[in-house]
Amino acid sequence: MPLVLTAKDLPGRMEVRGEIYMPIADFDTFNERARQMGEKTLVNPRNGAAGSLRQLDPRLTAGRPLSLFCYSLGWIDGSWRPETHMEVLERFRRWGLRVNREVALVSDFDECWRYVSSLSGQRESLDYEIDGAVIKVNSLDQQRSLGNLTRKPRWAIAFKYPAEEATTTLQGVEFQVGRTGAITPVAKLEPVFVGGVTVSNATLHNMDEVARLGIRIGDTVLVRRAGDVIPQVAAVIESKRPKRARKVKLPKNCPACGSAIVTMGDEAVARCSASPNFCSAQRKEGLKHFASRLAMDIEGLGDKLMEQLVETDRVRQAADLYRLTREELVALDRMGSKSADNLLNALQKSKHTTFGRFIYALGIREVGETTARNLAATLINLEELMDASQEILEAVPDVGPVVATHIRKFFADPGDRKSVTALRDAGVYWDEPTQTIAPKPLLGQTWVLTGKLETMTRDEAKEQLAALGAKVAGSVSKKTHQLVAGPSAGSKLVKAEELGIPVMDEAALVALLTEHEVG
Numbered sequence: 001m002p003l004v005l006t007a008k009d010l011p012g013r014m015e016v017r018g019e020i021y022m023p024i025a026d027f028d029t030f031n032e033r034a035r036q037m038g039e040k041t042l043v044n045p046r047n048g049a050a051g052s053l054r055q056l057d058p059r060l061t062a063g064r065p066l067s068l069f070c071y072s073l074g075w076i077d078g079s080w081r082p083e084t085h086m087e088v089l090e091r092f093r094r095w096g097l098r099v100n101r102e103v104a105l106v107s108d109f110d111e112c113w114r115y116v117s118s119l120s121g122q123r124e125s126l127d128y129e130i131d132g133a134v135i136k137v138n139s140l141d142q143q144r145s146l147g148n149l150t151r152k153p154r155w156a157i158a159f160k161y162p163a164e165e166a167t168t169t170l171q172g173v174e175f176q177v178g179r180t181g182a183i184t185p186v187a188k189l190e191p192v193f194v195g196g197v198t199v200s201n202a203t204l205h206n207m208d209e210v211a212r213l214g215i216r217i218g219d220t221v222l223v224r225r226a227g228d229v230i231p232q233v234a235a236v237i238e239s240k241r242p243k244r245a246r247k248v249k250l251p252k253n254c255p256a257c258g259s260a261i262v263t264m265g266d267e268a269v270a271r272c273s274a275s276p277n278f279c280s281a282q283r284k285e286g287l288k289h290f291a292s293r294l295a296m297d298i299e300g301l302g303d304k305l306m307e308q309l310v311e312t313d314r315v316r317q318a319a320d321l322y323r324l325t326r327e328e329l330v331a332l333d334r335m336g337s338k339s340a341d342n343l344l345n346a347l348q349k350s351k352h353t354t355f356g357r358f359i360y361a362l363g364i365r366e367v368g369e370t371t372a373r374n375l376a377a378t379l380i381n382l383e384e385l386m387d388a389s390q391e392i393l394e395a396v397p398d399v400g401p402v403v404a405t406h407i408r409k410f411f412a413d414p415g416d417r418k419s420v421t422a423l424r425d426a427g428v429y430w431d432e433p434t435q436t437i438a439p440k441p442l443l444g445q446t447w448v449l450t451g452k453l454e455t456m457t458r459d460e461a462k463e464q465l466a467a468l469g470a471k472v473a474g475s476v477s478k479k480t481h482q483l484v485a486g487p488s489a490g491s492k493l494v495k496a497e498e499l500g501i502p503v504m505d506e507a508a509l510v511a512l513l514t515e516h517e518v519g
Contacts (some may be wrong), residue, residue, distance in 0.1 A: 007095045015074030022049040026065030044196030070097045132160040136267035163224040168192035175279035181271040186362045202231040208268040216245035256281030286312045290318045295361035299346040319422035365406040384412045391444040395471045440469030451486030
């Protein structure tokens with residue numbers, strides 16, 4: 001990153017986003033110097049770059065051969081408002097910021113595929129490691145319109161190249177129990193070096209995947225690191241199968257609590273039938289989720305410490321964390337008085353959160369960060385959420401029938417409901433909205449738009465109906481409450497009339513929005 005930019009049209013302030021990496025040549029030079037000095041070498045450039053950034057001493061980071069590619073603009077002062085992603089990158093180059101030379105603008109799928117294929121051919125000659133190419137929508141207006149999911153944008157997708165592979169032996173399979181009771185088979189491998197790291201475990205996802213691979217204990221298997229990160233078993237080399245190879249069988253009982261393992265409906269995932277209040281593994285994973293950075297963000301409460309707290313029965317539900325004493329913490333392994341004080345301070349700090357974070361921290365099945373935020377924005381308070389009907393929940397953006405059912409099931413469970421109340425009693429709180437919340441007269445209703453609208457765009461109509469609580473769907477069904485039909489309305493209007501669904505024109509829609517002061 002240049003310390004000084006000298007272009008004449010620079011803004012006063014801006015946020016530039018990019019990726020830090022370690023060039024392969026610099027990585028080799030660094031390791032050679034480390035070997036000569038008898039110091040520890042880096043395993044690979046990618047891990048070396050990541051580890052360098054995590055150093056607590058910035059002088060160590062400064063001594064590592066790191067470089068940077070700038071790839072997007074966060075925010076900017078001034079009047080310049082770029083229209084495309086390429087315009088941003090070209091301006092970066094002119095300002096003296098480093099931009100990857102391989103970036104290209106393509107106009108259709110065929111050109112995109114030719115670019116991806118061409119880059120694959122150059123992969124070995126690049127001075128940095130890559131595992132794929134990111135394909136982005138060029139128009140910034142379209143990017144904003146498409147929006148983002150919790151962890152990734154809808155306007156970009158990564159194309160991954162084949163990962164490095166190696167062969168090893170499957171020594172056994174263990175079954176892990178997740179936060180929602182999901183039973184995951186994990187391959188225990190003879191350690192093998194692949195993709196720059198030593199791999200000894202790899203997920204097998206579920207028993208359907210085990211059957212697809214046809215894998216048996218004792219098999220020679222092909223292992224790769226998916227995206228050069230997650231180890232996975234890619235295939236079985238059946239020609240090397242030993243005579244005593246054993247089939248992988250799903251246990252009948254949960255390895256943590258002994259409860260029956262069940263498979264529900266069409267789900268590929270098998271689950272422990274016990275509730276988290278009974279199954280220690282579910283409880284442990286649920287508490288780890290509760291304390292995680294994106295949930296209650298309890299600093300210093302790591303996995304090992306949480307396991308100690310659960311195994312010693314000091315913590316059975318999340319509210320118990322806020323009842324821990326200094327004496328209890330100091331009695332734990334590798335927990336000094338200062339660490340105990342720091343954790344107690346972090347617990348106290350975490351009590352003040354946001355409603356969205358609190359919902360996410362509860363660990364309701366299928367409720368991620370985005371869904372939790374949408375629930376918090378729509379239903380306003382905990383009591384309204386706990387008592388919401390299926391219809392009201394389905395009116396929340398991104399909440400469908402399955403998610404709504406999981407939410408209702410969670411709050412219908414006396415144990416889960418009691419644990420939520422216990423958290424409020426333990427002092428967990430969030431700032432309630434200070435302004436008067438606009439009424440949502442259409443909450444729980446599904447509306448459909450068809451035909452051309454003349455006084456507003458389709459997106460504007462959707463946004464304004466959503467502000468009144470309506471869920472705007474793309475097709476008419478028996479669950480549709482109202483159809484708005486503009487000129488040139490077609491099959492949707494016909495179907496609505498067949499089903500006896502009320503129909504209004506654009507003038508009536510405008511009147512409704514005006515009545516509720518929307519728009």
